[in-house]
Amino acid sequence: MKVMVIQGPNLNMLGIREQHIYGPMKLEDIHKQMKNFADANGLDIEFFQSNLEGEIVDKIQESLGDADGIIINAGAYTHTSIAIRDAIAAVQLPTIEVHLSNVYRREEFRQKSMIAPVCAGVITGFGPFSYHLAMVAMHQIFQEIEALKAQQPQQA
Template identity: 75%
Template sequence: MKIVVIQGPNLNMLGIREQQIYGPMKLEQIHAQMKEFASQNSMEVEFFQSNLEGEIVDKIQECYGDADGIIINAAAYTHTSIAIRDAISAVNLPTIEVHISNIHRREEFRKDSMIAPVCTSSVVGFGPFGYHLAMVGMLQIMNEIKAAQEMQKQQQAGQSAK
């Protein structure tokens, strides 16, 4: 199972910017923890960060046929990008939105997520631990998909035998 983690603008500055909101952890540290979880659970994880909306859209599109799921922190683009929303919708992969801070307790313009309606779920306000929660959630989603596929195969096999 391959998960692509997509990080949006300014997340490359974690550990430096607004530590009172985002904490002291650097993005590389968060990714190292995610990689460790992935290796313990037979998951492949790929990381991508860009400050450019079009590059994020391209990366989401590249996931089609190459990945089983996406974990995305679109950062500021969460609140503005119809293009990222449309890309997530187009690839139709299980997608978990992550935000380090609780966007619902912040400025008014941060409370609305353009991408949440096309994501499988959202994790907000848990700090860097939110990425771990997203990995656990993605593992559960993948296990449920696998179980549903197995059940469907069994049902088809039972119908063929009749």
């Protein structure tokens, strides 16, 4: 099964921007850890990052038929983008929202997620480990989907 990892605006600046909030780890290093987890658990994984809302919407839509689940850190678009929310709802893939920082310990405007209501779950505040937790959760979701498929009667 395949996981599509979608990273939103400014995540390409990890390791440089506001290290006191986001830590020193670069996005490439987070992706390397996620790839290691995927390889160890027989999962395919693809990474995408964009600072542009429309490109993120396009990638979510392209995931339909290409991926089995989405892990997304929509960055600032988390709090503002109805378009990203609607794209996630439209593709109906299991989606996990991820944030490095604990958004509930930050500014009030960061505490409202437009996309959380259409996601399977939200992981926030564990730094880069948030992505590992998301991979564990997605792997569990995939196992549950496979178990349900195995219970379905075989069609002739």
